[in-house]
Every structure is written in structure tokens, then in C-alpha cells.
Amino acid sequence: MKIAVTLRLTPDLTEELELTEDGRDIDREWIGLVLNEFDDQALEQAVLLKEAAGAEVTALAIDGEGVERLLRTALARGADAVRRIPADDAPSSARALTPLYAAAVREIGADLVLAGVLATDDLHGELAPFLAAELGWRQASAVSDVRIEDGDVVVRQEYSGGRAAQLALTLPAVVGLQTASQPPRYVAGSKLRDLLKVEVPEMAVDAAPAATGIEPATLALPDRGAGAEMIEGSADQIAERLHAILVERDMA
């Protein structure tokens, strides 16, 4: 079986986000980029499947800053092959990029694609369902476990209130992964250093981005409204005030 896993870099949300002057984007000059946390889970799940059922895992990413390093990490984590897909002026929305990913998936000959369930900076819909629609394959999102059974892919799909279901999808299929069946593995720095010189091949595809039908949004900081009453001071002072708040409400 051949598995493709799609990887995207997203801004590190623990940092403060600043906007460009026209408000069309965040200021990307200084912001750190990290592997989209759900793609991270998808990569782990792909490698777990390979270990359990035997499969060839190819990690794909649209080319850009930091992508070679990202894909080397994927190799260190157990991917068999990596490909960066060149795209000029790459739009960031999954919908726009779907034809490029689809062409790459076809070229690899994958029967199963694992993608992170969402990217927090995308407003125009998620990659897994768009990719499945483009390929004409089955799809399930918000998945937290994937197995191969009798040639089908069996997933655990999660719903609200903690409910879930086991679904069997006939291949080929796309899965929008939320959580791998085990937490992503740690890769030692030495392993990454060994891969520093490994070439990350490009895979040009014969496909153009799709239109989303929506102009890029204008971004703004949220209106805090009333917001929280902020408690200032040293750790001691904060603890003192919190204690007082709890006492006031008969909770201490």
C-alpha cells in the first residue's frame, strides 16, 4: 500500500501575531513557522500504519520557506520518501492548492492520503475533503485512529459530546486526521543532523491552483469587548487576589 501524507507549515500561535499594513496577512517576517499540529498527527499515523501493516509513506509539501527542513524531519520520523511541490505565488488556502496535491497524489500512486483535519489559518475549507472531492475518493474527517483491515481503511471518527464511530472506507480514501493512535514520536537532533545533506526532491506537477471565489480577508485583532478583568502584580499578589475572589464566592 502507498500512503501519502500532506504537511503544511503554520504560524506559531504561541507568538504574538502582527498584521501587515493593509491587514491582508500577518507579518510573516519574524513569525516562527511550525508543522501544522494536525499534519504532525497525520505523519505519525502514516508511520504507525507502515509499521503495523506495511506501507510506503511519502510526505508531500507545497514548496516554500522551511519546507526542506520540514521534509527532512519527516524522513527522520519514518517517511520513506519526500517531495516538495513547486508553486509560484502559492495561495495558502487548501481549496486553491487542492489540484496540485491531487496531481502529486496521482503521480505517487497513493491509495490512502492522510491530511491534518484543519489548518487554523484557512477560511475556505479543509484539505482532506477538498482533496477527496477532487480525486473522487472516500473521505472522513475528525479521525483519531486509523487501521487497515481486510483491504479497507477503518477509522475512528469523533463527534460532539465525546461520541465516536468506527467507519470502514473502501480504498482509495482520504482521511482528515485529528489525532494519531499514539502521540507523535520524538526525533533526536543527531538523527536530523545526519539528514542535513539529504536532498529533498522537487516534484513539478501539471496543475494550476483553483479559484476559491472569495477575495482574501481583512484581518484584525478581535474586539476584546468587556474581556477579562486582568489581575496585575507579582505571583504572590495574583494568588492573593484569586484567593479573595474565591472566598467572595464561597468557594474557598
Added chain:
Amino acid sequence: MRVLVHIEHETGVIEDTAFELIAIARSLGGEVEALVMGAEPEALAGQLGAADRVVAIADPALETYLPDAHGVALQAAIRERNPDLVLLSYSTAGLDMAAPAAHACGLPLICHAVELRQDGSALDVRSQTYGGKLVASSRVPIPAIAMATPGAARAEDGRLDGIRPVETVALPPGSAGAIRLVESLAPETGGVDLTQAERIVCAGRAIGGTDKLAVVEELAGLLKAEVAGSRPVIDAGWLPKSRQVGKSGVTVKPRLYLMAGVSGAPEHLEGMRDSELIVALNTDESAPIFAKAHYGAVCDMFDVLPKLAARLKDS
């Protein structure tokens, strides 16, 4: 403007989020059609009095939720009813169905919507983005599909009993079969029911590991509170699934929700936003949780929580 609203239901109970969508559709001022699918969807029609019309797709293949059959049913309804706007909730079904419908019907799709207003032949839509750290304003030409964040409107404003005319749409043949239900799984209970808890102390990803949980557990013990976690805490195996609050966990409404090291992503807020008193500790002053909490402090939880515990012990 005619709005087709996707009504999610589970074992005969319509989800609150479906009523929220009806409320949003009503606020746009036009006609509202409630799309309900299932083995016997007409049984739910009497609860959809806030819509002008019910569009029912009845088929045994739609008895339990399956991404393929339900997705194709939605597309059939869009083709037949030709709405100006299709509204879905940001849920698992919403994630599964919205993009393929947009793809198949050639419609723009806007997600994470918290506010929609009509302006001529377009919608002005505000969405949460970057984990709730930013708000995005988009101008979306209609017809379009929008996926709304739970909590974007009040369910009460879309809930009304009453009989409305029912139109039927047929599920196209061959829509089901490629995805099978193996087993439905009930929520893991694990001996705790957070929905009944009066006080909750919630640890976020910043807790970093089970070895650090003691800080939170001690505090919870002193407060007679239950310990909860955000999704990453559960995914990492630091707390059991029964203690997960949020979109894919439980929804709680305690008197006290004390949270530390939780950023306040929309998916977490969905599970605790109606708590009576929300107190949030976070090192990042721009953490979205500070917009929702009643009290907040920019601080290191590992400094403040033990000090609070010490005070509680003394009192």
C-alpha cells in the same frame, strides 16, 4: 435571500447548533428552509417551526451519519432547492460535507463564521482565525456555503415548535456503500461526569506532562473541583478522554472554571463558554482566552498555582 440550513440530529434529538443556524438564517431576513436527513426525518419536522419550510431526505442509508451518503444528500438538496446560502455547523459532519458540496456545486465556501450580514449580492462574513487570535472579514458572493462556529447565535432564537410544509428530496441511487458503519461508540465515561461538576480546574498543553499534573490536582483537591484538560492534554495521554472539555469532548457549565495554560481556541471555548465564573492564567497576554474569561492573569501557572494552593490550605 433563501437559506438552506443543515439540521444535525442524533438519535432523534436536534442539536442546539442546528437551532443556532436557524437563528442566523432568520437574522438574514429571507426565507429559511430546514434540511433534515435520516431514515424518518419527518418525525423531527414539528420541532422546526422557526423555519418556513422543511426539506426532508428520507432513506434507510441515512439512518446513522455516514460521510458519503449524507454528503451526496446535501448536494442533491442544494441542486434541487437552489438556495442563496447553505448553512452548516462547524462539526464533524460540517467538515466532511461542506467542501465536497462546494466543489461539486461550484460554490464559494467560508468557514469559522461567527457573524453574517447580507449586503446586496454578497455576504459580509466575520470568521475566527489563527486559533481565535484574529478575526477575518470576508466579502462572499452569493450563492455560497458557510460553516458557522458553534455559539455564533443563540439556539433559543431558532427553536420553535410548529408544523411547516414539508418538501421531499430523493437520495440519488448509489450514494451509499463505500463507507460502512462498523460500530457506534458511546462517550468514554471512566467514572467521572464533568457535566455535573460544580467546579473544574482545567490544565492546558502548557502543563507539559503527567509529572506536572500534581500542581493542578492538588489545587483541585483543595477546591473540591474535578480536573479537566484541553484536547492536547488528552491526546498526549496525560489525562483520560472522559476529562476532555470542548468540541470533541464534553460541554460543561460549572460555577467555577479555573484554567491554566489553555490558549482558548474556539474548539475549547465551545465546551466551557457558559461557565459561571471563568478564571484564566496564561503567559501570553494575547491569548484569546482573555476575551472570554471573567478574570485573567498574565503569569506562569507554575508560579501562581502553588501559591494559590498554599493560601487555600491556610484558610
